Amino acid sequence: MTLDPALRTRLHRLLADYGAKVRSLIDGHGLGQYGIDPADIEQEVRIRLWKALERDRNAAFHTSFIQRVVLTVVIDAIRAANARPVEALPEAVDDAGTAFIDPSAGPERNASGINDFDRIVGCMAELPERRRKAVALHLQGFSLREIGELSGTSEEAARKLLDRGLQSLRESLAVSGIVGDIE
Amino acid sequence: MNNSKFGKTDVAKLYRRFTRSRAAAAPLPEVEALLALADGQQSDETERLLADVARSGMHADLLRFTRALAPESARLGAQLDRALERPAADHARRGRHATHAATPQRGWLRAAASVAAGLVVAIAVWSVQRTHAPSSAATTAAATEKSDRIFAALNEPSSARGPESDRIFHADFKPDEIFHGKFSGG
Numbered sequence: 282m283t284l285d286p287a288l289r290t291r292l293h294r295l296l297a298d299y300g301a302k303v304r305s306l307i308d309g310h311g312l313g314q315y316g317i318d319p320a321d322i323e324q325e326v327r328i329r330l331w332k333a334l335e336r337d338r339n340a341a342f343h344t345s346f347i348q349r350v351v352l353t354v355v356i357d358a359i360r361a362a363n364a365r366p367v368e369a370l371p372e373a374v375d376d377a378g379t380a381f382i383d384p385s386a387g388p389e390r391n392a393s394g395i396n397d398f399d400r401i402v403g404c405m406a407e408l409p410e411r412r413r414k415a416v417a418l419h420l421q422g423f424s425l426r427e428i429g430e431l432s433g434t435s436e437e438a439a440r441k442l443l444d445r446g447l448q449s450l451r452e453s454l455a456v457s458g459i460v461g462d463i464e
Numbered sequence: 465m466n467n468s469k470f471g472k473t474d475v476a477k478l479y480r481r482f483t484r485s486r487a488a489a490a491p492l493p494e495v496e497a498l499l500a501l502a503d504g505q506q507s508d509e510t511e512r513l514l515a516d517v518a519r520s521g522m523h524a525d526l527l528r529f530t531r532a533l534a535p536e537s538a539r540l541g542a543q544l545d546r547a548l549e550r551p552a553a554d555h556a557r558r559g560r561h562a563t564h565a566a567t568p569q570r571g572w573l574r575a576a577a578s579v580a581a582g583l584v585v586a587i588a589v590w591s592v593q594r595t596h597a598p599s600s601a602a603t604t605a606a607a608t609e610k611s612d613r614i615f616a617a618l619n620e621p622s623s624a625r626g627p628e629s630d631r632i633f634h635a636d637f638k639p640d641e642i643f644h645g646k647f648s649g650g
Contacts, residue, residue, distance in 0.1 A: 288547065292547055292548075295547060299536065306533060310528055312529060342540065343541055344538040344541055347540055348537045349499065352495045352499070352533075360492055401475055413518075421483070430504045431504070433506045
């Protein structure tokens, strides 16, 4: 593709700005905790989009295409991070529970957290499926509108499912001995 | 008991914390399913992914990230259109369903699709013409035969006509009772 220098500079700037936004979104959504480097993602996204532009400058860059490029880079990076061999600790304990341990919390609190989490999951398992899903999405931080959109229901229907689900969960948790703040 | 030692449990915080820690064990989502779910589409695939989102913090984060990415990506698409002086596309709308846009083979695919469509139309027209040609002739012949019968009927002898021929003109007219009434004596 032959581009005049001014246009080339402009396109590079657009991709650079977009790359910076992608990086900011990765940081903002905490994706760095899954072993990826936002700077690497930003660079890879810019390279892939530039190559796509070079291949066909007349092709329309639809939202889904651009999103697909970014998500492919992000998911590939997470996959690569997961596949990276983890250095074994000298006194590594073969216990799945250790993966949940928050180093910033004390050992007693960590143990309590794991137990509470298991009990919460156990209580949620007793809920009817639709209520359980609404409650889980709420606990994951999705709004009522988002829960409705993702579940294919109205916001009002999502609210009813969530209210009933939370009520049942509170009762079950109380029976299990957990006084939970679920709002 | 946690509440006695640490106060009320923040269930949401706890749930998020542990479902994120467990993320490494969960299979990574497919990009297409993630895009479809973020777009609000409903299918078995998005249902499965939504279940993963509910129990995996990483999937939830990726879904939120995907949704947040959409407006920025639409903006970039529009900016590229302007920079390259292309007619502005409706990125927000078309982007949702254009799954293979901006691929290098796009021009060839479009040309091939146009040729194929033209060929299909030509074959359809040709077969319609072939199918309808004999039947049209037969219809015309039948019509001619029928029309001929109308005029042929005029040439037929009256004896050939059925007994049920024109009853109006062969009716027995009764004499006019009014004018033949018995005006007795005026």
